[in-house]
Amino acid sequence: MSAPALAPVRPASRATRWSRRAAGALAFAALLELVSRTGLADPEFLPPASEIVARAGTLVSDPAFRAHALTSLLAWAIGLGIAALVAVPLGLLLGSVPIIDAATRSVVEFLRPIPSVALIPLVALVIGTGLQLRVTLVVYASLWPILYNTMYGLRGVDPLAKESLRAYGFGPLSVLLRVSLPSAAPFIATGFRLAAGVALILTVSTEIVAGRGEGIGVFIFFAGIAVPARMADILAGVFWVGLFGVVVNALLVAAERRAFRWHHARLGAGA
Numbered sequence: 001m002s003a004p005a006l007a008p009v010r011p012a013s014r015a016t017r018w019s020r021r022a023a024g025a026l027a028f029a030a031l032l033e034l035v036s037r038t039g040l041a042d043p044e045f046l047p048p049a050s051e052i053v054a055r056a057g058t059l060v061s062d063p064a065f066r067a068h069a070l071t072s073l074l075a076w077a078i079g080l081g082i083a084a085l086v087a088v089p090l091g092l093l094l095g096s097v098p099i100i101d102a103a104t105r106s107v108v109e110f111l112r113p114i115p116s117v118a119l120i121p122l123v124a125l126v127i128g129t130g131l132q133l134r135v136t137l138v139v140y141a142s143l144w145p146i147l148y149n150t151m152y153g154l155r156g157v158d159p160l161a162k163e164s165l166r167a168y169g170f171g172p173l174s175v176l177l178r179v180s181l182p183s184a185a186p187f188i189a190t191g192f193r194l195a196a197g198v199a200l201i202l203t204v205s206t207e208i209v210a211g212r213g214e215g216i217g218v219f220i221f222f223a224g225i226a227v228p229a230r231m232a233d234i235l236a237g238v239f240w241v242g243l244f245g246v247v248v249n250a251l252l253v254a255a256e257r258r259a260f261r262w263h264h265a266r267l268g269a270g271a
Contacts, residue, residue, distance in 0.1 A: 047232045056236040071214040072203050079138025080199040087143045091150025116141040116202050134206050141202040142195035149191025153184025186260040193252040200245050
């Protein structure tokens with residue numbers, strides 16, 4: 001006797017997913033509020049969630065904080081854009097030419113694990129501090145997710161499609177542009193989305209470690225070394241960084257789903 005067929009599990013709607021996420025965020029905020037208000041944690045070091053959100057709201061009207069935020073966003077956007085412009089062609093080259101991939105693999109595997117923050121003294125000595133320091137480190141850190149996803153996407157291209165085009169007389173460049181690149185595009189988009197988060201982390205981390213100039217990380221740094229430390233300012237700055245990261249990730253996910261519906265449909269079908 002055969003087992004009864006199971007009904008397919010339908011994915012939750014967008015409204016349901018967002019309501020669950022909002023409920024989780026509210027639950028976390030309520031827990032933070034309870035811990036602070038009841039004295040389980042010193043409010044001087046862990047302010048209530050309501051105080052953090054209120055301080056984050058007042059920072060929006062502060063011209064100095066807005067200048068810090070714009071400086072960080074500028075470094076993030078420039079670094080991420082340069083990383084994409086470098087990583088995608090490089091990934092296409094390494095993923096399409098096995099000889100070059102084999103010749104450079106040891107160098108790539110050596111450079112990839114190096115923490116970008118550890119390069120701050122060297123980069124500061126070579127090119128100086130300021131915007132160029134942050135952009136350089138963001139480019140270095142954001143390069144790898146895009147590069148590896150591009151190479152991974154090329155390895156998954158259907159060889160039959162490439163051979164069919166070659167059989168009709170198309171050259172290697174035409175095969176790359178007509179088959180390989182479109183097939184790898186969803187993976188490249190995923191790499192870019194991952195790199196966006198990495199770039200944001202590196203931008204703020206570099207500003208905190210450098211502790212000079214402008215940027216949200218610099219704002220957090222000076223709030224931390226104040227006597228006493230302005231914990232509400234620190235956590236309000238972290239709140240805006242986290243909120244920006246969530247919004248950017250949501251926008252990129254939506255763009256991926258709209259641009260590569262065929263890819264997500266195939267994944268949903270288990271292909």
